[in-house]
Amino acid sequence: AQSVSQHNHHVILSEAASLELGCNYSYGGTVNLFWYVQYPGQHLQLLLKYFSGDPLVKGIKGFEAEFIKSKFSFNLRKPSVQWSDTAEYFCAVPLGTYKYIFGTGTRLKVLA
Amino acid sequence: GAGVSQSPRYKVAKRGQDVALRCDPISGHVSLFWYQQALGQGPEFLTYFQNEAQLDKSGLPSDRFFAERPEGSVSTLKIQRTQQEDSAVYLCASSPSESSQVQRRTDTQYFGPGTRLTVL
Numbered sequence: 001a002q003s004v005s006q007h008n009h010h011v012i013l014s015e016a017a018s019l020e021l022g023c024n025y026s027y028g029g030t031v032n033l034f035w036y037v038q039y040p041g042q043h044l045q046l047l048l049k050y051f052s053g054d055p056l057v058k059g060i061k062g063f064e065a066e067f068i069k070s071k072f073s074f075n076l077r078k079p080s081v082q083w084s085d086t087a088e089y090f091c092a093v094p095l096g097t098y099k100y101i102f103g104t105g106t107r108l109k110v111l112a
Numbered sequence: 113g114a115g116v117s118q119s120p121r122y123k124v125a126k127r128g129q130d131v132a133l134r135c136d137p138i139s140g141h142v143s144l145f146w147y148q149q150a151l152g153q154g155p156e157f158l159t160y161f162q163n164e165a166q167l168d169k170s171g172l173p174s175d176r177f178f179a180e181r182p183e184g185s186v187s188t189l190k191i192q193r194t195q196q197e198d199s200a201v202y203l204c205a206s207s208p209s210e211s212s213q214v215q216r217r218t219d220t221q222y223f224g225p226g227t228r229l230t231v232l
Contacts, residue, residue: 004154034220043116044155044203044223090154098143098207099168100221102154 006103023091116224135204
């Protein structure tokens, strides 16, 4: 069965540190990939997405992710985190054309 | 409204009660989804509507769960005879277009704030 794995469940960083959150998926078909973010008290919102083309995708707030097909990975990165990046991050892979499978999420806490 | 709205935001039910959770999708969005998010987990798919048609209900955990979208806009998720294991956040999402095998791509889904259900 298709699955999505997020390796880090809790991450604590100081401001200005670099961030990389892992996401691996198991799916052999056409791949669309998403990262969603949930800030404290807010709803899930799209951070970035990959459909095709350049495997390095840039999203909002300085985030980027790289699709590496050979590794079935779509890791999220940010060179320098801010306190306001404190949130929970979810990787998602569609099963078919509409049904998302989400990872378990990574809670990021950024210390000021 | 500008986004997906859900009501109520919080619901406490006694075990055995029936509950109804409402979702107002973004106006004009064809597709509507319900997800269940247990504590410490990612959202899990429950069901999918394309307009008023429920095309996939494979994620509904039991026949106590029922969803409808009679006019192709507002949707209601109903849980009958609630159990403690039903405690979770129920998320609704909508997307502009229908799923498309031809497109071979998945629309972005826009999520509501969720309804936190606690069953005592």
